Amino acid sequence: MSLNFIEEIVEEDNRTGKWEGRVHTRFPPEPNGYLHIGHAKSICLNAGLARKYNGTFNVRFDDTNPAKEEQEYVDSILRDVAWLAGDVAKDRVFFASDYFGKMYEYAETLVKAGKAYVCDLTPEQMREYRGTMKEPGKESPGRKRTPDENLELLRRMKAGEFEEGTYTVRAKIDMASGNFNLRDPVMYRIVKAHHHRTGDTWAIYPSYDWAHGLEDSLEKITHSICTLEFENHRPLYDWFLNELGLYHPQQIEFARLNLTYTVLSKRKLLELVSGRHVRGWDDPRMPTISALRRRGYPAAAVRAFCDEIGVTRVDSVIDVGRLENAVRGDLNRTAERRMAVLKPLKVVIENWPDGTTEALDAVNNPEDEAAGKRKVPFGKVLYIERDDFMENPPKKFFRLSPGREVRLRYAYFVTCKEVKKDAAGNVTEVVCTYDPATKGGDSPDGRKVKATLHWVAAETAATAEVRLVDRLFNVESPEGDDYLKNLNPKSLELVSDAKLEPSLATADVGRVFQFERLGYFNVDLDSKPGKLVFNRTVTLKDAWAKEQAKGEP
RNA sequence: UGGGGUGUCGUCUAACGGUAGGACAGUAGCCUUUGACGCUACUUAUCCAGGUUCGAAUCCUGGCGCCCCAGCCA
Numbered sequence A: 001m002s003l004n005f006i007e008e009i010v011e012e013d014n015r016t017g018k019w020e021g022r023v024h025t026r027f028p029p030e031p032n033g034y035l036h037i038g039h040a041k042s043i044c045l046n047a048g049l050a051r052k053y054n055g056t057f058n059v060r061f062d063d064t065n066p067a068k069e070e071q072e073y074v075d076s077i078l079r080d081v082a083w084l085a086g087d088v089a090k091d092r093v094f095f096a097s098d099y100f101g102k103m104y105e106y107a108e109t110l111v112k113a114g115k116a117y118v119c120d121l122t123p124e125q126m127r128e129y130r131g132t133m134k135e136p137g138k139e140s141p142g143r144k145r146t147p148d149e150n151l152e153l154l155r156r157m158k159a160g161e162f163e164e165g166t167y168t169v170r171a172k173i174d175m176a177s178g179n180f181n182l183r184d185p186v187m188y189r190i191v192k193a194h195h196h197r198t199g200d201t202w203a204i205y206p207s208y209d210w211a212h213g214l215e216d217s218l219e220k221i222t223h224s225i226c227t228l229e230f231e232n233h234r235p236l237y238d239w240f241l242n243e244l245g246l247y248h249p250q251q252i253e254f255a256r257l258n259l260t261y262t263v264l265s266k267r268k269l270l271e272l273v274s275g276r277h278v279r280g281w282d283d284p285r286m287p288t289i290s291a292l293r294r295r296g297y298p299a300a301a302v303r304a305f306c307d308e309i310g311v312t313r314v315d316s317v318i319d320v321g322r323l324e325n326a327v328r329g330d331l332n333r334t335a336e337r338r339m340a341v342l343k344p345l346k347v348v349i350e351n352w353p354d355g356t357t358e359a360l361d362a363v364n365n366p367e368d369e370a371a372g373k374r375k376v377p378f379g380k381v382l383y384i385e386r387d388d389f390m391e392n393p394p395k396k397f398f399r400l401s402p403g404r405e406v407r408l409r410y411a412y413f414v415t416c417k418e419v420k421k422d423a424a425g426n427v428t429e430v431v432c433t434y435d436p437a438t439k440g441g442d443s444p445d446g447r448k449v450k451a452t453l454h455w456v457a458a459e460t461a462a463t464a465e466v467r468l469v470d471r472l473f474n475v476e477s478p479e480g481d482d483y484l485k486n487l488n489p490k491s492l493e494l495v496s497d498a499k500l501e502p503s504l505a506t507a508d509v510g511r512v513f514q515f516e517r518l519g520y521f522n523v524d525l526d527s528k529p530g531k532l533v534f535n536r537t538v539t540l541k542d543a544w545a546k547e548q549a550k551g552e553p
Numbered sequence B: 001u002g003g004g005g006u007g008u009c010g011u012c013u014a015a016c017g018g019u020a021g022g023a024c025a026g027u028a029g030c031c032u033u034u035g036a037c038g039c040u041a042c043u044u045a046u047c048c049a050g051g052u053u054c055g056a057a058u059c060c061u062g063g064c065g066c067c068c069c070a071g072c073c074a
Helices: A005-016 A036-051 A071-089 A095-110 A123-130 A147-158 A208-218 A228-244 A266-274 A291-297 A297-309 A320-334 A436-441 A502-505 A545-550
Strands: A023-026 A056-061 A091-093 A117-118 A169-173 A186-190 A205-208 A221-225 A252-254 A337-338 A344-349 A357-365 A375-376 A381-385 A403-410 A413-421 A427-434 A455-457 A461-471 A492-500 A512-515 A519-523 A532-539
Touching: A005 A036, A005 A117, A005 A221, A005 A252, A023 A036, A023 A221, A023 A436, A036 A071, A036 A221, A036 A291, A036 A297, A056 A071, A056 A095, A056 A208, A056 A512, A071 A291, A071 A297, A091 A095, A095 A117, A095 A169, A095 A186, A095 A208, A095 A228, A095 A403, A117 A147, A147 A186, A205 A208, A208 A221, A208 A228, A221 A228, A221 A266, A221 A545, A228 A252, A291 A297, A291 A532, A297 A320, A320 A512, A320 A519, A320 A532, A344 A357, A357 A436, A375 A455, A375 A502, A403 A436
Parallel strands: A023 A056, A056 A091, A221 A252, A337 A512, A344 A427, A461 A532
Antiparallel strands: A117 A169, A169 A186, A186 A205, A344 A381, A357 A375, A381 A455, A403 A413, A413 A427, A461 A492, A512 A519, A519 A532
């Protein structure tokens, strides 16, 4: 197994003793939204590195902007990280806001050393002074103030004497740098908002660039892993820590995750929620971690997916089918099988004795013998899937049709004798006969059938609402300003009266089953005793659907 | 346009001067009490042009494409 480029760096560092053999990573979310599958990649990378190299992993909230951050997000992020990474981060949860005092002291240090100053440019002026790609910037008048004058202004900023937008603290670096991040970046701005943890004790808040390296440094992080767009910020990360002479982690950038048929920008996810295009952050159609969990994706499947896609510095887009495959792969091994009919078609077995039922043996999971067997009741009136019957079947359709014999799984061979229709010509009932010699599904004379169908006995069936969850967007690359136009109108199809085998009636919330021949389904949070609700986690691969699709353009 | 990054099958990803390999997707089969799972085979790639070398995806030179940066967001 080959190493990814970050593992190579870590192993080289361990070899040379750069960090005395320590590996200490972190995941630093801003609590301004819910975590999504892209964050999962980062969590798996950072937590995985710590696990693999016997290191330490911190979760640290980068809560430096009280205008956007909320406790609700802190809580959801903690739940998501615990679900995905287990208790690796237990007792290792930190907050940037806990470091505000130290950060402020460091800021005074830089001001006293003449390396930072208070700037009184307005936001508009600051933009003008920054220059362009072609032209260097102009120096702020604040640059000429003495350290003592700057220190006094800084203290008055901290004391809350000024309004938002009036002053900033900036590092004195290079207004002519080709890298805009070095054109005297802002370290502090005045924000008069209530912070979810520090309340109203601060009137100034550190910017990302100023805060982030200090956070890493204070926590003795070794490898500070972030996404590619922060590469331009690394010189600044290094500058602050060098100027202050502090412990200095190594920033390493990797390519963020992109997925087909998915948007992953926080802004857009927030819009989907607040614009009511979905039912909430954990709507099973969302790419958020809480939605994947609600939908029945196993954490192990998400981890396997993150492993499989690799870690590089190349911009890439992963086929969302890879995620779905990882889920199928996990659930195939772990999920118990059940029979459920989503779109019922009534079947009457005309030679079955009236008023009698029979309990038949069914295997719970062919991939796991330890899962055992269960009894499924059979009777005179059954439901099969509407799609499993065709009056005039095309060539490659080998399910039930007039005159044809098929197997009902774990039950009997049945042969279609008659089709009943309503006035409009819709098939309302299929009449069959069964062969008593085929009990359990084997024919003693060795005759073959081309199809095996799932079924549910009408008399004992449980009823459920089933939410057929599909991709939220119907184009491969929905990103763009008009992404809402790409919403899939059929992303959620509701089935109100699915028929289930009775063993499903008492299934616990969260439990995932394979409904044979249909897909994996889990019991939704909304489910209550007597009012079952299932989500379709993911479909099974469907060779027949694919065959049919060939006929279409 | 200044700065930074990055180009290998359709999509991900490996190969660290020595047989361009794997996964997903696709195609054709096999198997099957799930048209699932599993199994087999096949198709398809080094951005371009020069150079160095016995030998280049890899090293050098020059092009070209794509991504990021001009928030008091992160």
